[in-house]
Amino acid sequence: MNVIGIGTDLCDCDRIAAMIQRHGDTFLQKVFTPGEIEYCSRHRMAAEHFAGRWAVKEAVLKALGTGWAKGILWTELEVRLEEGGRPRLVLHGAAREHADRLGIGEVLISISHTAAMANAFAVAVSPPGSDAGLKKIEPEALAENAVSANDSRPMESASASGSPEFTRESASASGSQEFTVVSVQSDPLSSARGTLP
Numbered sequence: 001m002n003v004i005g006i007g008t009d010l011c012d013c014d015r016i017a018a019m020i021q022r023h024g025d026t027f028l029q030k031v032f033t034p035g036e037i038e039y040c041s042r043h044r045m046a047a048e049h050f051a052g053r054w055a056v057k058e059a060v061l062k063a064l065g066t067g068w069a070k071g072i073l074w075t076e077l078e079v080r081l082e083e084g085g086r087p088r089l090v091l092h093g094a095a096r097e098h099a100d101r102l103g104i105g106e107v108l109i110s111i112s113h114t115a116a117m118a119n120a121f122a123v124a125v126s127p128p129g130s131d132a133g134l135k136k137i138e139p140e141a142l143a144e145n146a147v148s149a150n151d152s153r154p155m156e157s158a159s160a161s162g163s164p165e166f167t168r169e170s171a172s173a174s175g176s177q178e179f180t181v182v183s184v185q186s187d188p189l190s191s192a193r194g195t196l197p
Contacts, residue, residue: 002131004104005124007062011055013116017047031057031074039081048118052111053079055120060089060107063124064098072098079109087111089122103130 019027028037032053040049057077061067076095080088089107091099099107105127112119 001105001128002126003123004102004126005063005065005122007059007064007122007124009055009058009062009120011051011058011118011120013048013051013113013118016051016054016118020047020050033075033078036079045115048113048115051118052113052120055118056087056089056109056111056122059120059122060095060109060124063107063122064095064102064104066098079111099124103127105130 028050032040032050036050036053040046040053043049056079057074060077061072064072066072071094073093073095076091076093078090078092080090082088087109089109091107102124103126104124106125108123108125110121
C-alpha cells in the first residue's frame with residue numbers, strides 16, 4: 001500500500017449552520033447523500049456533523065488532486081460509519097473513476113469537531129501489493145546533490161541550501177549503495193528509499 005495523496009480541511013461549523021438555515025434542503029441535497037443527511041440530522045448539534053462531512057469532502061478532493069474539477073460532485077464523496085463508529089469514505093461516479101485512474105484503492109479519513117470547528121484528514125492509498133504512487137528516482141538526478149560517504153558535515157549544514165539531502169547508509173554485495181533522501185523543503189520528516197548503482 002502506497003500513499004498517493006493527502007489532504008486536510010478545517011471548516012467553521014457556524015458557516016455550515018448558516019448555509020443550512022439560508023438554503024435548507026436545497027443545500028443539504030446538493031452537498032450530502034441521503035445517508036449523510038439522515039445521520040447528521042438525528043444529532044442535536046447537526047451542524048457540527050455536517051461540517052465534519054464537508055471538511056472530509058474538501059480534504060478528499062485535495063488528496064485526489066482535483067479540487068472541484070474533473071466533474072466531481074459533492075454527493076460522489078460519501079462518509080459512512082462502520083460498525084464501531086469508524087468513518088469510511090465511499091467514492092461514486094466521476095470521483096471513483098478519477099481515483100481508479102490514479103491507482104487509488106481507498107481513501108482513509110479522520111474527522112474531528114468541536115462546537116466551533118470541524119477538521120478532517122484524508123490519505124489516498126493504493127491497494128495492497130500495488131506499485132501505484134511510487135516514483136522512480138534516477139541516479140543522475142541525485143548526483144549533483146549527493147553527500148559523499150566521507151562528508152563529515154552535520155545534517156544541518158548539509159541541508160542549509162534547502163536542497164534535498166542524500167546520505168549513504170550501506171553498500172550491498174552488488175556494489176550498489178543504499179541511500180535515504182530527506183526532503184527539507186516540503187516535509188523534513190518524509191523520506192524515500194532507493195538504490196544508487
